[in-house]
Amino acid sequence: MKLKYLYQIPLCIGLVAVLHSCSKKLDITPQGAPTSSTYWRTEQDAQLGVNAMYAYLDQDNFYGRGLFWFINASDDMVTGRVKPEADNIRNFNSSYIGGSYMEPQWQWRYAIIRSANDVIRHVPTMSIDEAKKKQFLGEAYFNSGLMYFQLAANYGDSRQGVPLVTRENMDDSKATPRAENVTVNYNYIISELKNAAQNLSHIEDMSTDNYGRPHKVAAWGYLAKTYLYMKDYANAILYADSVINQGNRDLLSDFGDVFKAENNYSKEYVWSALATPGGSGGWGSILPGVMLENKGWGKYNGWGYYMPTKELYDAYVSGDKRRDITILKPGDHFTYFGDDMVYSSLNSLSGYQFRKYMDPFKYKDAVGTTVSPNGDNPTTNLNVPLMRFAEVLLIKAEAAIMLKGAGTGDTELNRIRVRAGLSPKTGMTMEDLKRERRCELTGEFADRHRDLVRWGDASAAYAIPAHGSNGQVVWPARKFDPIVNAVWAVPQKEIDNSGGVIKQNAGW
Secondary structure (H helix, E strand, C coil): CCHHHHHHHHHHHHHHCCCCCCCCCCCCCCCCCCCCCCCCCCHHHHHHHHHHHHHHHHCCCCCCCCCHHHHCCCCCEECCCCCHHHHHHHCCCHHHCCCCCCCHHHHHHHHHHHHHHHHHHHHHHCCCCHHHHHHHHHHHHHHHHHHHHHHHHHHCCCCCCCECCCCCCCCCCCCCCECCCHHHHHHHHHHHHHHHHHHCCCHHHCCHHHECECCHHHHHHHHHHHHHHHCCHHHHHHHHHHHHHHCCCCCCCCHHHHHCHHHCCCCCEEEEECEECCCCCCEECCHHHHCCCHHHHHCCCCCCCCEECHHHHHHCCCCCCHHHHHEECCCCEEEECCEEEECCCCCCCCCCEECCCCHHHCCCCCECCCECCCCCCCCECCCEEEEEHHHHHHHHHHHHHHHHCCCCCHHHHHHHHHHCCCCCCCCCCHHHHHHHHHHHHCCCCCCHHHHHHHHCCHHHHHCCCEECCCCCEEECCCCCCHHHHCCCCCCHHHHHHCCCCCCCCCCC
């Protein structure tokens, strides 16, 4: 997305106030605003309304930490340094409820959904360019579907879904109860994403200053993932094939090149968390800085979270090129602010660090160029992947194996294995799929924890202590109750603001 749009986004928050008047449904508290009777008249009005959907992406707990605290519960990483709220999340301890990390997650996502609903409600009747109208509507449907996917996957199950705030009920002053179950949510998500795909262009047909906005293939990718989570494997294959055969996407030849800013919009890109070091303090995802050594060896304010475990390191087989691109271990050489350094952590709980997102920090003049001058908001010029082509291949492979048995995902899995420097295999099973998905996507928003939960593997995985690079236990075994912990706790303020209409997940 062209940087000028990013800098306009804070101005867009204001237009949501009266347009979104506050309600008891959820804690959505937009600020500032014209009235809907004086708005939605010009193409500029519509563009600002669309841009308002992206305002919350600059929150450091959106794609910088936020839902990544849930991913941190996996066996791939540990918190990195002592942080009580984060540790309680990882330990499935309800004491984290009410804390600052997770309480805003619903508020922000429902605010985006509300902005999307406003666009979908008003833009169709506006007298503006038809191509622009389709793009605006496509963006709104996509953002609605994606936000609901993130909410439903983390908080919904067969007992309760998440509230569906729609164009029809969004003005209701009464609280919106939770959907009957997560399937209701997934069906709504599918409808939104299909509408998105129908309206959006391929990225190749977009101007470069609109890169970073939703495109058709991103909608197909999330349709495939939604169907996979629903265990509708035939449709997961259908939409994965749409990406593979019609999406003009492919794997980059070098795994390491995926995580370089010059490849933010490469053929492997499907969808990412935008970021820039520009301006006075940067904008967007801060995940690379969050994963950097705490205090950054005196050169930059890294935050020191999400450190890999020995279990993850040992999951890579001999010859797998991805391991050394993904993880820094003691004694590894790397370039940092123009200097050759030998990795040794002063405070990583595990003694390892993720290397995937280190490229912006290698340049001598990185500050203000590839990393933000504000270490308290450590954005970079690297867009962190939310979905890339490799995950689409893995979605298809998993769906094929689940639907038709061993060997039916070999084509897709071997594309990933060969790039990793491994020999092709035949007759690959779910165990092969699980290993490839782990080694390919670790440290990304693909969500290892959610994978373990949906595969039924979380209880066994978390019953094993996590170890550091020296072989010592760095995190004790944890008890995971699949009846309770398969979903996360609803933010307490959403329950309170609804007057109890929104119910907590059982057991939390």
